[in-house]
Amino acid sequence: MLRRLSADYPGFKEFRFRSGMNIIVAERTQHSSSSDSRNGSGKTSLIEVLHFLLGANAGKHLCSREVFLPRTFSLELDWPILGGTLEVNRQGGAKRVQTSPPLEGRAFDGVMSLGDWKTEVQRNLYPQSTEVEGLSARFLLGYTIRRERDGGFQAPLEFSTKAIKKTVFSTHLAYLLGLDARLIDQYRALAEKQSSVTGLKQALKGLDLGEVVGDQAEIDGKVRLLMHDMEQLQEQIDRFQVIPEFERLKTRADELTTEIDHLARADEIDKRNEADIRDSLEREHIPSDDYLSTAFQELGIALPREVKRRYDEVEQFHRVVAENRQRFLREELQETRRRIDQRRRERKEKDDERSLILQRLNQGGALQGLQMLQHSIASKEAQLRSLREQTDLLDRIQNIQDEVRLQLLELKSRVHEDLRERDSYRSEASNLFTDYARRIYSRTREAYLTINEGEKNLDIRPHIANQESNGIGNMRVLCFDLVCAVMAHRGGRGPDFLVHDGRIFDGVDERQVASGLQLAAEVAQAEGLQYIVPINSDVLAKGRDCGFDPDPYLLHPPLTDADETGGLFGFKFD
Template sequence: MLRELKADDSRFRAVIFRPGLNLLVADRTAASTDDQSRNAVGKTSAVELIHFLLGAEKTPLVTRRENKETTFELVMDWPSAPGGRLSVHRSGKNHAKVHVDPDILGHEPDALIQRGGTITVKEWRSALERELFGIREPDKALSGRLLLGFYLRRTEKNGFAEALKPNTPTSRHLATANLCHLFGMDWSLAARYGELADREQIRKKLGQATDDPVWKDIVGKSGDLRGQLTVVDRRISDLREQIADFQVVPEYEEIRREAERVNSRIRELSEADVVDRRNLADIERSIGESGEPGHDYLERAYEELGVLLGDQVRARFDQVEEFHRAVVRNRRQYLDEEAAVLRERLAASERERGELGERQAALLRTLNEGGALDTLTVMQGALAKEEAQREYLRRRLDAARTLEQSRRQIDQEKAALEEEVQRDIDDRREQEQQASLLFNRFAEYLYGDARAPYLAFQAKRSHLDIELKLEADDSTGISNMKVFCFDLTWAVVAHRAGRGPDFLVHDSKLYDGVDERQVARALELAVQVTREEGMQYIVTMNSDDLAKAERLGFDADPYVVEPRLNDSEHGGLFGFRF
């Protein structure tokens, strides 16, 4: 049980708790104005401080300037400690450390550096899990802090929005697993729903990634990858066939250079032949045009002029004509010789070009049938690259198939888990009946049996469902009282089995919008249950909500703890207004 909440600031108004029902009440003073509110007197702050002292993360409440230097203290029962009590000290300034008195971790007295009772927050949380909840082996599915979120529901964390979750961000599967621990059900099965949900979420994200232009080349779809593999397989087959038929010619480079020289000589001969044929044609044309010289035209010319040529002149003409004939004969002989030379050169060129053509053909056949060693190396490198690409595509295809098959696998595992969970529920019928009867008893005490209240565990495909039923449970007030009955149920079940502490704390938010008859009955029920079970129920309340119960005959005086808070300057929990 929780015994006392205090601080080393003299203004702080220490709260002393006792077994059974504890009402931390906030009054509205007669001098209060409409602007003043009891929302700032410290009701919720008391719950926040208890959380902080039980291992919660630091909050603005303890780190703000007015409280940062203050060391807060919680005195609580701790059966394994000497005297059965433990004092827990923690401040906002040094929030990473917790001082416990006595030293429950049993530090070595001969250690060089004495830690005394100062421990880390992690060590303190582990101690709480062992002592309060019987969690001996750390497991990511069970959390002492999450469990304490149920035992001390906080308005700040929206803790009253859902009965099955201590705060909005908590995973449903994780919350259910921890509730199963309190109820004595197999919490590990409930946790497996969360693992499957995480896998399914990852699968969905990866599936969406296959349509993303950035990620599709990493993830891929099996159909696309199969098509790419077909193309790569064909390229590999072609390369392997080429390499198998490939012959390496040792003198490859020399043969290639000779082939180039032969080709160059063939071009030179062809170009020379063009010139020679043109020259031969000119010579043959010149030979055809050359003829014997004559002087008859001169005689006709002179006759027309009336001049008679003498024998002497005629003898001179004959000498000239003979000279010209000798010149023409010499020129024709020269042209015939030149033509013969050209014809012989063309014939020789044709013969050489024929021989060079045959040599060129032989060289090209050698090059086509074989190749250089570096060419073979390049081909082998290309083959290795294509084979590596094929292996990469195969791995991606395997991953894509696994991704596409994972949906069916997850569905199969969900179905198997659903059956396993249902068998476990059937095997633990006694625990389920105990919880259901308690919830039914508590809800009927508040509303009678007309609403047919019940609690049941139901295995479903995607989660383990803890169903809480109160007919016509759509109003805020009834929803809050369902949370009250549910919390009281698991708290009793866990306390009886030693799986949870003997205290339960609710903030005043729980009673907002609740009918006055249900407020009175809830407090009466809390008195009965805590007395029967040897437990403690701490609730913060505004005095006007408490007045609802008092008007129906509930005597609150024996359960109101000191101090009574109010909205005056020094009437709040901290003894001053922030």
């Protein structure tokens, strides 16, 4: 059990823990907020200090801030090997700890590295875990001292939202629940082997292949084509037959000359068309027919109304025809100019290509052609080597994937058989979870814990009906952590304490706050466990109002954010 948490300066709030339930009240003032870590009372910080003293990396840890560098934090806890208590001291930001009494073989005058301290924590708090390669004390402590930081209460199976493979979580949960952790750890090993495929694929992209070919059939085809071309090039080199290459370039130059001439003749035609169209547009106009009306009037002939209307319609039609004619000529002029511009670009490209070829023909000869062939075959040899390297990588990737696939099928079968043999553990865990959940909610609430083999992982599912609710989700975490703590403690696999950040009760209905706290107190008492929870006063008041009496479990002093000295550390800091 944890016995005492302290620091080497007067302002720090020292806590002496006892067996069973331990409640640390965090008094919140009206101006404080749940997200105000700088001015908070320190209930979340208490969790962080415990992790720091039990081997958390210094890094960006709270206790590594500059303000704590001269401070030393201390934790006194039961230590099975000693048959008594051990005090561990760690200075802010330090990468070593000091124990009292000194631990044999691991330290000089009680001082040991952080790595050695983690090993000692694992040996003493999780004594059977050292037999399994994939288990670590820090991961196991993630379930024993679950913290809200990094989303620790978002899912019962995971204590962090960091990028950690689910197979890692499964190995540690299998250990806590009394399953064959060594067998389950093979899921993790196979996942790591599968991840090596990603590294091979990255290496594949790094090859100088021009276009990366991913299909083995395409690679085989390219290899055969390269080998065929290389054989032909080698034959030409052996016989010094370089004239065909020379003639090919000359033929291509002649073809380009012919194509350029055709484009030039087409340009001449379009330029004449352009001039004709432009001339037509300048001459084209809509003729006026006003003279007809004037002529009829001078002759004294009055046109009838029907004739007048017909005359107007013909006039409109005539105007439309004339306008369409002009629009057609403008569009034809635009298209003609576009063709001229397009051919101008084509002539430029072909002329540039012809210039390069003529330059090579003028500079080259039999020796130059031989050198070009030799360069060509060397280039193809390099491409062939790259393709063969890619083939080797693809073969390795495929072999790994096939091997992992077969091993996963075999592992799934073995896990299935092992779970059948350990069905008593599954039943015990499921029954505990159901009992705990129904004690919080009701005897009719659907709640169960299933543990089965999965395709790529151990499939563990703690379920409480309507668990999508934030409050029910938090109580699902509480029930699951109690199951893990009880199962591990009963089997001698884990410590006799469980610590939760009080935010596990945030968003929980009043009745469930009361029944959840009551459940934790009763389980701790019945199982010989220690349950520690720093909790906000307003949340605790909900539980009190619904029948839970916290007074027997309260620790002193309470924490508060009312003034500079009320928090855990006794002073405010940025």
